Amino acid sequence: MGEAPAFIVDDDVSNGLLLKSKGCETIISMGCNRTFAIGAMGNGSDSTIGVLIFEKSTSEWVIPTVLGMKPALSKGHSAIVLDEDRILVIKGNSTSDDCFWFLEVNTAFVREQSARLGTEVVAWSKGVVGEAQIPVVISGPSGVGKGTLIAKLMEDFPMMFGFSVSHTTRAPRNNEQNGVHYHFTERDVMENDIQDGKFLEFAAVHGNLYGTSVESVEMVTDQGKRCILDIDVQGARSVRASSLEAIFVFICPPSFEELEKRLRARGTETEEQIQKRLRNAKAEIDQGTSLGLFDNCLINDDLEMCYKNLKKLLGLSDGSAKANNLSAPETVHVPLEHTISKVDQKILINCTTPQQEKPASNMFVLDLSSIKGGAPGRTRGLNLYEAGPSMTGCNGFKTAS
Ligand SMILES: Nc1nc2c(ncn2[C@@H]2O[C@H](COP(=O)(O)OP(=O)(O)O)[C@@H](O)[C@H]2O)c(=O)[nH]1
Numbered sequence: 001m002g003e004a005p006a007f008i009v010d011d012d013v014s015n016g017l018l019l020k021s022k023g024c025e026t027i028i029s030m031g032c033n034r035t036f037a038i039g040a041m042g043n044g045s046d047s048t049i050g051v052l053i054f055e056k057s058t059s060e061w062v063i064p065t066v067l068g069m070k071p072a073l074s075k076g077h078s079a080i081v082l083d084e085d086r087i088l089v090i091k092g093n094s095t096s097d098d099c100f101w102f103l104e105v106n107t108a109f110v111r112e113q114s115a116r117l118g119t120e121v122v123a124w125s126k127g128v129v130g131e132a133q134i135p136v137v138i139s140g141p142s143g144v145g146k147g148t149l150i151a152k153l154m155e156d157f158p159m160m161f162g163f164s165v166s167h168t169t170r171a172p173r174n175n176e177q178n179g180v181h182y183h184f185t186e187r188d189v190m191e192n193d194i195q196d197g198k199f200l201e202f203a204a205v206h207g208n209l210y211g212t213s214v215e216s217v218e219m220v221t222d223q224g225k226r227c228i229l230d231i232d233v234q235g236a237r238s239v240r241a242s243s244l245e246a247i248f249v250f251i252c253p254p255s256f257e258e259l260e261k262r263l264r265a266r267g268t269e270t271e272e273q274i275q276k277r278l279r280n281a282k283a284e285i286d287q288g289t290s291l292g293l294f295d296n297c298l299i300n301d302d303l304e305m306c307y308k309n310l311k312k313l314l315g316l317s318d319g320s321a322k323a324n325n326l327s328a329p330e331t332v333h334v335p336l337e338h339t340i341s342k343v344d345q346k347i348l349i350n351c352t353t354p355q356q357e358k359p360a361s362n363m364f365v366l367d368l369s370s371i372k373g374g375a376p377g378r379t380r381g382l383n384l385y386e387a388g389p390s391m392t393g394c395n396g397f398k399t400a401s
Pocket residue numbers: 138139140141142143147166167170201202203205206210211212230231232233234235236
């Protein structure tokens with residue numbers, strides 16, 4: 001559990017939306033029963049951010065199990081309670097690609113993990129500014145053309161899509177690069193990482209272990225791109241059961257004979273491996289087309305036609321309307337000294353220093369009405385924009401004292 005953080009607890013914690021920041025420590029109340037302290041744990045350069053919970057009914061401090069990648073410690077943060085299930089923590093002196101963090105305290109994931117571990121649990125999830133495009137899971141039997149379709153998508157929309165690089169214990173093919181096509185790894189290393197909870201899903205496929213690490217999905221999301229996962233049907237089922245929201249697409253061959261022809265023509269497998277893949281293909285097609293697991297099934301007969309249909313279901317048929325929206329948002333710097341206030345799902349961040357002449361140009365609105373995802377993984381869909389004059393006065397927003 002670790003050492004208790006050296007928090008300074010203020011008496012003034014009764015207001016649910018209260019922000020109280022003393023150097024590294026932030027104290028925030030949630031409902032009438034619990035107060036959260038977020039601040040430095042450890043000493044000097046070894047300090048990391050820690051969390052303590054004060055249970056008012058028992059007057060006791062509880063050290064929760066903290067899940068997820070946590071933010072680096074900063075000299076000050078502001079915080080605000082959202083919907084009674086998570087706390088938005090804004091790191092001072094940081095840029096918008098790393099300053100918005102959510103501490104989940106009562107989301108479905110946290111409740112599930114708390115029941116599993118039998119302890120109080122909280123989970124960090126970093127907020128990503130930008131359009132909330134949910135990941136795309138693509139499955140289908142070996143040789144059906146998944147890789148070919150994904151490569152076309154990545155080539156035509158490089159700013160929009162990013163590929164989740166899986167881990168596998170199978171040997172690389174001649175044209176495959178480590179870290180690009182797969183992270184080629186040893187079985188015992190991968191099994192340890194699975195035990196440590198680093199994988200979103202994993203499965204034994206054609207005699208090898210394959211898996212998607214949480215990090216591989218988060219890395220794509222951090223770039224503001226829509227994540228594509230090329231995983232088998234078992235993996236798709238695991239992702240469906242996880243809290244990662246995604247769209248599920250199954251690619252089907254026009255016939256079994258054509259699948260066999262493509263696999264042989266690719267020339268990357270031995271005869272034995274081809275036989276194994278063909279045997280597995282039958283079960284995969286059965287499951288992929290009949291379980292209700294997939295949102296869409298595309299038949300890859302004519303490649304161009306299938307690609308066109310894939311683009312259509314991803315909302316790209318009109319050319320690139322959505323792709324253009326995805327240009328990386330401008331980076332905003334949030335200084336150490338800032339105040340925040342909340343109206344509905346909008347947070348006004350006031351970065352104005354007393355010397356500044358045009359305060360409005362230094363106020364931003366963080367709109368959380370379209371957020372998606374959360375722990376495990378990133379919280380996407382944060383919308384950040386400069387506050388207009390109507391938002392910075394008495395119209396809706398009250399500036400926190
Ligand atoms: N569950 C799971 N399956 C994966 C993952 N990465 C790849 N696969 C699947 O493993 C199977 C074999 O992939 P691969 O060895 O690259 O052969 P290919 O499908 O014939 O190109 C395919 O069905 C992939 O979709 C992963 O991270 N998790």
